[in-house]
Amino acid sequence: MSFEEICQILKSQFGDAIEETAVDSCRPYVIVSNDKWTEVATFLRNDSRMAFDFLQCISAIDLLADDKLACVYDLAAMSPLSATENMSYVRELAVRVVTDRNNPQIASVAHLWAAADWHEREAYDLMGIDFPGHPNLERILCPDDWVGHPLRKDYAHPLEYHGIPGTTEHELKSPRH
Amino acid sequence: MADTIAPTNPADASAPRQADVRTEEMLVNMGPQHPSTHGVLRVVLRTDGEMVLQSVPHIGYLHRCAEKIGENVAPYQYVPYTDRMDYLAGMNNNQAFALAVEKLTGLEVPERAQYIRVMFAELNRIASHLVAIGTYGLDMGAFTPFLYCFREREMLLDLFESACGARLTYSYITIGGVTDDLPDNFVDVCSEFLDYFEPKVDDYNNLLSYNHIFVKRTGGVGVISAEDAIRFGLTGPVLRGSGVKFDLRKAKPYEIYDRFNFDVPVGLSGGTGEIPRGVVVGDCWSRYYVRVKEMIESVKIIRQCLRDIPAADEKEGVCNKKCKTVKLPDDEVYMEIENPRGQLGFYVKGDGSAIPARVKARGPSFCNLCVLEYAGKNCLLADIPAIIGSMDVVMGEVDR
Numbered sequence: 120m121s122f123e124e125i126c127q128i129l130k131s132q133f134g135d136a137i138e139e140t141a142v143d144s145c146r147p148y149v150i151v152s153n154d155k156w157t158e159v160a161t162f163l164r165n166d167s168r169m170a171f172d173f174l175q176c177i178s179a180i181d182l183l184a185d186d187k188l189a190c191v192y193d194l195a196a197m198s199p200l201s202a203t204e205n206m207s208y209v210r211e212l213a214v215r216v217v218t219d220r221n222n223p224q225i226a227s228v229a230h231l232w233a234a235a236d237w238h239e240r241e242a243y244d245l246m247g248i249d250f251p252g253h254p255n256l257e258r259i260l261c262p263d264d265w266v267g268h269p270l271r272k273d274y275a276h277p278l279e280y281h282g283i284p285g286t287t288e289h290e291l292k293s294p295r296h
Numbered sequence: 297m298a299d300t301i302a303p304t305n306p307a308d309a310s311a312p313r314q315a316d317v318r319t320e321e322m323l324v325n326m327g328p329q330h331p332s333t334h335g336v337l338r339v340v341l342r343t344d345g346e347m348v349l350q351s352v353p354h355i356g357y358l359h360r361c362a363e364k365i366g367e368n369v370a371p372y373q374y375v376p377y378t379d380r381m382d383y384l385a386g387m388n389n390n391q392a393f394a395l396a397v398e399k400l401t402g403l404e405v406p407e408r409a410q411y412i413r414v415m416f417a418e419l420n421r422i423a424s425h426l427v428a429i430g431t432y433g434l435d436m437g438a439f440t441p442f443l444y445c446f447r448e449r450e451m452l453l454d455l456f457e458s459a460c461g462a463r464l465t466y467s468y469i470t471i472g473g474v475t476d477d478l479p480d481n482f483v484d485v486c487s488e489f490l491d492y493f494e495p496k497v498d499d500y501n502n503l504l505s506y507n508h509i510f511v512k513r514t515g516g517v518g519v520i521s522a523e524d525a526i527r528f529g530l531t532g533p534v535l536r537g538s539g540v541k542f543d544l545r546k547a548k549p550y551e552i553y554d555r556f557n558f559d560v561p562v563g564l565s566g567g568t569g570e571i572p573r574g575v576v577v578g579d580c581w582s583r584y585y586v587r588v589k590e591m592i593e594s595v596k597i598i599r600q601c602l603r604d605i606p607a608a609d610e611k612e613g614v615c616n617k618k619c620k621t622v623k624l625p626d627d628e629v630y631m632e633i634e635n636p637r638g639q640l641g642f643y644v645k646g647d648g649s650a651i652p653a654r655v656k657a658r659g660p661s662f663c664n665l666c667v668l669e670y671a672g673k674n675c676l677l678a679d680i681p682a683i684i685g686s687m688d689v690v691m692g693e694v695d696r
Contacts, residue, residue, distance in 0.1 A: 144627055145400055145627045145628065145629045148628075175632065175641060175658065176630065176641050176643060178656040178658075179656075180645060193630050193641070193643075197526060200522050202539040204541060205542075205543070205547065205560060206540065207542075207546070207548065208547060208548060213630065233527045233528045233666075234529025237666040238663075241662075245361070245363070259356060260356040260359040260696070261359065270363060274364075
């Protein structure tokens with residue numbers, strides 16, 4: 120099934136919730152409306168025409184120019200389980216869900232794909248996106264008392280952490296920071 | 297005997313446990329500095345006597361936000377950071393990032409360079425699996441196989457050193473090709489090594505794989521079903537150990553993998569062929585044995601590479617000349633390859649400049665480790681090192 124066909128099914132099912140389809144991208148993706156994400160994700164996971172059973176990756180991105188944050192979900196549907204025939208991806212789909220920068224919230228999909236658990240915790244830790252419905256949304260890579268979310272474009276490097284010197288004043292003035 | 301040994305299979309967790317001594321629950325902190333956690337991994341175990349009721353992994357001790365660094369340097373400058381993620385498979389990490397950037401920018405790679413890349417990716421797979429097998433033996437109390445594995449790995453590191461000068465962090469595979477052409481006698485030296493190495497795999501099997509104690513410690517322990525493996529997003533030998541015949545080199549061939557003949561080993565149940573009794577599909581032994589078999593498949597691929605590799609072309613070289621000046625378009629890409637530990641993906645987003653707007657690594661160790669919470673419960677305390685070791689995680693890449 121091609122990307123266009125998947126988009127067509129999604130559009131007929133959800134209409135305006137499918138905000139944009141980036142067909143010409145190097146790796147095509149669809150933008151799904153934030154408030155309909157749970158319904159769309161459930162459909163992508165459970166509908167027999169979709170059956171995306173494998174969550175490859177969740178990449179959180181910072182769209183500073185638009186004052187937004189977003190998550191990119193890379194999904195794949197595997198061919199039927201087999202121990203003798205080589206399996207492959209039957210279809211793949213990338214979905215982008217955009218959220219507001221000031222109150223970033225995207226519904227959790229950990230109940231649909233167990234793999235999402237740690238990916239969402241990572242996105243929360245490093246990008247500061249809240250995932251309502253996640254069973255255990257805690258920092259995963261940074262310490263629990265860390266301030267800020269390092270992967271945001273406007274992240275301020277700490278000057279000090281428990282007595283360990285961080286970025287110096289001089290470094291802060293250099294154009295990189 | 298009044299007490300029965302509790303089931304180690306999470307699927308049987310509901311089966312009643314009998315013990316004639318009532319014990320108290322206790323929290324045991326394993327790690328972050330523990331020999332069997334393969335790096336700085338901390339696991340908090342809720343135990344009841346010898347039984348582990350729950351294990352919660354805590355990670356992040358090696359976190360250095362490598363993804364943030366990726367947003368500050370040009371792709372060819374980021375290559376050395378990628379081989380410090382999974383430091384046992386530097387070549388494969390370089391290759392994954394290079395392929396992602398090449399796909400995004402449409403950069404061509406000379407054919408000879410592609411052969412060199414595949415060859416080194418497979419040599420590195422062998423080197424990585426040798427560490428996995430050797431240290432797994434150590435975890436299970438077998439010291440000798442470790443020395444045998446490292447003896448052969450040393451020869452591989454010499455091969456890598458002859459090609460790029462480094463023994464661990466290579467940065468050999470780079471954007472647009474490889475940094476240098478092969479040394480003059482490389483084909484001969486490499487074939488010599490393969491001839492020497494192939495029969496050694498039988499030694500590992502006799503020393504470790506079929507060892508009765510080893511099979512008892514790993515067979516039927518930490519069983520993960522095929523459905524659960526996919527649900528948790530497991531990849532690589534951990535997925536194939538659960539009897540899922542999925543390998544990106546076959547499923548979605550990148551580089552020139554579609555030109556080679558090789559098999560994809562999967563976990564098989566005990567009692568068939570060379571598989572010892574007591575082994576269950578998806579247990580620790582299956583995951584371990586998939587790695588042993590994969591080394592032989594890698595040898596097959598390298599032999600075909602050595603046979604087919606095109607002669608050096610002075611004009612074309614082994615690296616695209618535009619590798620350092622290329623601009624990233626305002627677009628995004630997600631590219632996955634089969635790393636020794638599983639599927640390593642790179643998400644790269646450009647914004648029209650030479651420096652990426654976002655680099656995200658989907659590490660196979662990170663994704664495989666999340667299953668520990670599920671597999672490491674209702675088992676014996678001694679099974680925990682067996683389960684962690686069979687995942688073959690590299691903490692440098694879990695924490696990035």
